[in-house]
Amino acid sequence: MEVKAVLSSRRVSVAAAITRGERAHPAVYLPAERRRLADFFTLMKPRVMSLAVFTALVGLIIAPGHLDPLHGAIAILAIAAGAGAAGVLNMWYDADIDAVMARTAMRPIPRGRISRVEALVFGLLLAGSAIAVLGVAVNVVAAALLAFTIFFYIIVYTIWLKRQTPQNIVIGGAAGALPPMIGWAAVTGEVALEPFILFLIVFLWTPPHFWALSLNRTHDYARAGIPMLPVVAGRAATTRQIAIYSALLLPVSLLPCALGFAGIIYGVTALICGTILIVLALRLAWGRGTDQRAAYRLFAFSIPYLFLLFAALLADHSSDPRSSKLSSWGPGTGAQSVEDPSQPRPVPTLCSSTNFGAAEV
Numbered sequence: 001m002e003v004k005a006v007l008s009s010r011r012v013s014v015a016a017a018i019t020r021g022e023r024a025h026p027a028v029y030l031p032a033e034r035r036r037l038a039d040f041f042t043l044m045k046p047r048v049m050s051l052a053v054f055t056a057l058v059g060l061i062i063a064p065g066h067l068d069p070l071h072g073a074i075a076i077l078a079i080a081a082g083a084g085a086a087g088v089l090n091m092w093y094d095a096d097i098d099a100v101m102a103r104t105a106m107r108p109i110p111r112g113r114i115s116r117v118e119a120l121v122f123g124l125l126l127a128g129s130a131i132a133v134l135g136v137a138v139n140v141v142a143a144a145l146l147a148f149t150i151f152f153y154i155i156v157y158t159i160w161l162k163r164q165t166p167q168n169i170v171i172g173g174a175a176g177a178l179p180p181m182i183g184w185a186a187v188t189g190e191v192a193l194e195p196f197i198l199f200l201i202v203f204l205w206t207p208p209h210f211w212a213l214s215l216n217r218t219h220d221y222a223r224a225g226i227p228m229l230p231v232v233a234g235r236a237a238t239t240r241q242i243a244i245y246s247a248l249l250l251p252v253s254l255l256p257c258a259l260g261f262a263g264i265i266y267g268v269t270a271l272i273c274g275t276i277l278i279v280l281a282l283r284l285a286w287g288r289g290t291d292q293r294a295a296y297r298l299f300a301f302s303i304p305y306l307f308l309l310f311a312a313l314l315a316d317h318s319s320d321p322r323s324s325k326l327s328s329w330g331p332g333t334g335a336q337s338v339e340d341p342s343q344p345r346p347v348p349t350l351c352s353s354t355n356f357g358a359a360e361v
Helices: 002-020 032-043 046-062 069-093 116-137 140-161 168-177 179-188 193-215 218-224 229-233 235-253 255-259 264-286 293-319
Strands: none
Touching: 032 069, 032 116, 046 069, 046 168, 046 179, 046 193, 046 293, 069 116, 069 140, 069 179, 116 140, 140 168, 140 179, 168 179, 168 193, 179 193, 193 218, 193 229, 193 235, 193 255, 193 264, 193 293, 218 229, 229 235, 235 255, 235 264, 255 264, 264 293
16 A cells, blocks of 8 residues: 555656656757757647648649749748747647646746747747748748648637637648648649648548547646547547548548559558558447557557658659649649640549640649
8 A cells, every 4th residue: 555655646746747847858958049949949849840841742742843942942941930830829829728738748838948928929920931931932822821721720720729629620630731732832823633632631630640649638638628529528439530530531542543643552552551540440449448558559550641641642753753634723823834625634543643745744
């Protein structure tokens, strides 16, 4: 009994230390100037930012047309800055709930290393600069999409939905799914069906990814007053929703192959990864309520899942750099040529690509 009491006391003291921000952060060992820079970089949520940059890069590379390396680099840097700005503004607004959650208590604002005013100014300047640079150096359509993404993530998700509805992740996930469309628009100056399919893939991937994480952090979210689905509806309902979204994701992930802008490498990757995700989701739904390992396994696999799909799309593009010319919405900017209406249009088949002539690239 004494041993259990000691262990329980230690767990309580550790949790309290995390909440108060007393655990040492790697940045504290840096010189003061570098420590400040590291804290500001942390505010940008670099892991989330890297995912947005990667999916945007894929959209940019597979888009028909041409964007010279300089403007391509500017576009990616602007998208990275915009994604980072969204992370900064999210941490600015959520500083109060971050302070009471063990997962987020070590962030710079709850620890008092960066003030909320500093974070707000930094986020607004970063967002404004990213949008302006993308609009001036690349095109207005891409800049408008980036501005809408930041607005949606901060106003619609962070300020409005996150603390009001258990569907916060579902609706708010649209912001994280927009980068492939921004990358595509940076090249073409328009929004087409192909990047919209990539948007749908990321959109449907988001709920299983975050709900699997939140299943093992229910008490954390409940303490912060965030109505995540496991908090409001319970584990059983959450695991059913995870299984439904995972099942919907598989056929949608095969659409790039079916519509002709991805090949066999992508098709096989999407089929295998999608099947594994469904199996993990079903094991989670059918498992015991006390088993946290199933939720962690699904969450852990969902991270490389998205990377593998987009990497396979790049691999297909590199091995056979042809892409389909599907319907586009919005004005073009001359980055790609217009198809000759007198020429017959090939019908896309499973894992096939539509040929581009030299004049169409």
